[in-house]
Amino acid sequence: NAGVTQTPKFQVLKTGQSMTLQCAQDMNHEYMSWYRQDPGMGLRLIHYSVGAGITDQGEVPNGYNVSRSTTEDFPLRLLSAAPSQTSVYFCASSYSSGDNEQFFGPGTRLTVL
């Protein structure tokens, strides 16, 4: 099992550009989520999905879009990048939410100039 994979590992964008961060898991998990990690603020939930075709907003959804067309993939789209979106982004998956362990990907370090 590859677990949770994320691409790219690093990305530099200019303000106003758009891009998609990819996330995939091969554990047949229903629950997937995106977090951003900023110094001194821990991880904050951006969006999550409880299954294919179902997504919902987390704590900090503005400026981001998600879709879940398959169980395996959960891409995160930045519509018009801003310097405030400079962060490390983590994707995670679990069997379901609640008391289940989340498995995290390696992260994508994004810099917006």
Place this chain on the structure above:
Amino acid sequence: AQSVSQHNHHVILSEAASLELGCNYSYGGTVNLFWYVQYPGQHLQLLLKYFSGDPLVKGIKGFEAEFIKSKFSFNLRKPSVQWSDTAEYFCAVNEDNFNKFYFGSGTKLNVKP
């Protein structure tokens, strides 16, 4: 919204010292509680979790945590730390088995050999 507080942002210990990292949350209902660890250059991984039953839970690598409902706390402990415990530790809370997880700001532990 739920808030999760980790008051120790940076802890420095010598090997064999005892460790206690604080975690407090704000939600008064049923909670699932987690401690995750991020070793340098590695993914976040689960140390331990509490969802019901014995409030003293044991995790990997000799870590344990105690859930004290009256204090809204879930402190992480280890009797004798090792240099390999150097990492960042995150407390996380899920309330009432809903679909959102809230993380604390993290505690960086530096263990001197």
